Amino acid sequence: MNSLNVYLIIGAALFSLGLLGVLQRRNLIGMLIAVELMLNGASLNFMAFNRFLGPEPAVGQIITLFIMGLAAAETAIGLSIILALFRRLHSVNIERAQQLRG
Amino acid sequence: MNPLATESLAQMAFWIVVGLTFTGASIAVFPRNILYNVLGLALALAGVAGLYLYLGSFFIALMQLLIYVGAITIAIVFAIMLSRPLHLEVPKRELPKVAMAGGASFLFFLGALGVNFTTDWTPAAERGVDWSITTIGHMLITRYDFVFELISLVLLVAIIGAIVTAGFTRRLTS
Numbered sequence: 002m003n004s005l006n007v008y009l010i011i012g013a014a015l016f017s018l019g020l021l022g023v024l025q026r027r028n029l030i031g032m033l034i035a036v037e038l039m040l041n042g043a044s045l046n047f048m049a050f051n052r053f054l055g056p057e058p059a060v061g062q063i064i065t066l067f068i069m070g071l072a073a074a075e076t077a078i079g080l081s082i083i084l085a086l087f088r089r090l091h092s093v094n095i096e097r098a099q100q101l102r103g
Numbered sequence: 104m105n106p107l108a109t110e111s112l113a114q115m116a117f118w119i120v121v122g123l124t125f126t127g128a129s130i131a132v133f134p135r136n137i138l139y140n141v142l143g144l145a146l147a148l149a150g151v152a153g154l155y156l157y158l159g160s161f162f163i164a165l166m167q168l169l170i171y172v173g174a175i176t177i178a179i180v181f182a183i184m185l186s187r188p189l190h191l192e193v194p195k196r197e198l199p200k201v202a203m204a205g206g207a208s209f210l211f212f213l214g215a216l217g218v219n220f221t222t223d224w225t226p227a228a229e230r231g232v233d234w235s236i237t238t239i240g241h242m243l244i245t246r247y248d249f250v251f252e253l254i255s256l257v258l259l260v261a262i263i264g265a266i267v268t269a270g271f272t273r274r275l276t277s
C-alpha cells in the first residue's frame with residue numbers, strides 16, 4: 002500500500018470509470034456525476050505525486066484544494082444549465098438538446 | 104499489539120477503503136436509477152477521502168468530506184429533486200455504442216497503466232517534511248495568492264451565472 006504505483010493505478014481506474022460514464026450515459030446529471038469521478042482520479046494522482054516524489058508537501062495539497070474549488074464552480078454552473086434545459090425540453094436526455102438558439 | 108499485527112491491520116483497512124471506493128464508483132456509473140448514482144458517488148468520494156488519509160493529509164481528507172460529500176452531492180440531489188428525471192426514463196442505449204464507450208475507456212486505462220509502468224519515477228533531490236496546515240495557509244496568501252484570488256473570482260462568477268441561468272429562464276417560460 003505504500004508505493005506510488007498503487008495510487009496511480011487507483012487514480013487511472015477512477016478516471017477510466019468516469020470516462021466510461023461520460024461516454025455511455027445520456028442522462029445529463031449522470032454525466033455530471035461521472036465528471037466528478039474523473040476530477041477525483043486526477044486529484045488523487047496529484048496527492049500521490051506530492052506524497053512520494055514532490056519537493057514541497059504543501060504544494061500538492063494546495064493544487065488539490067484548487068481542484069475542489071473549480072469542481073464546486075463547475076457543478077453549480079452545470080446544474081443550473083441542466084435545470085434551464087429541463088424547463089425548456091422537459092427531459093434530461095442530452096440527445097434532445099440539439100439547438101444552439103436560446 | 105506487536106508492530107507486525109498493526110502493519111497488517113493497516114494494510115487490510117487500506118484494501119477495504121479501496122474496495123469501498125470502487126464499489127461506490129461502479130454504483131455511480133452503472134445503475135440506471137439516478138438516485139443510486141448519487142449515493143454511489145457519495146460512497147466513492149468518502150473512499151477517496153480515506154485514501155487521502157493514507158497519503159498523509161488529514162486536512163485534505165476533511166476538505167474532501169466537507170466540499171464534495173457535504174456540498175456537491177447535496178447540490179446534485181437538489182437538482183434531481185427539481186428536474187424530476189426519476190419518472191422520465193431515458194431510453195436504453197444501443198449495444199454497439201455501449202461497447203465502443205467501454206472499449207475507449209479500457210484503452211485509456213491500458214495507456215495510463217503503460218505510462219505508469221514504463222516511466223522511471225525519481226523523487227525530488229531535496230524533499231521537505233513540512234505537512235502543516237500553517238504552511239498551506241502561508242503559501243495560499245504569499246506564493247499562490249493570485250491563483251487563490253482567481254479561484255474566488257471564478258466561484259463568484261459561477262454563483263452569479265447559476266442564479267442568472269436558472270432564474271431568467273423560469274421567468275421567460277412561465
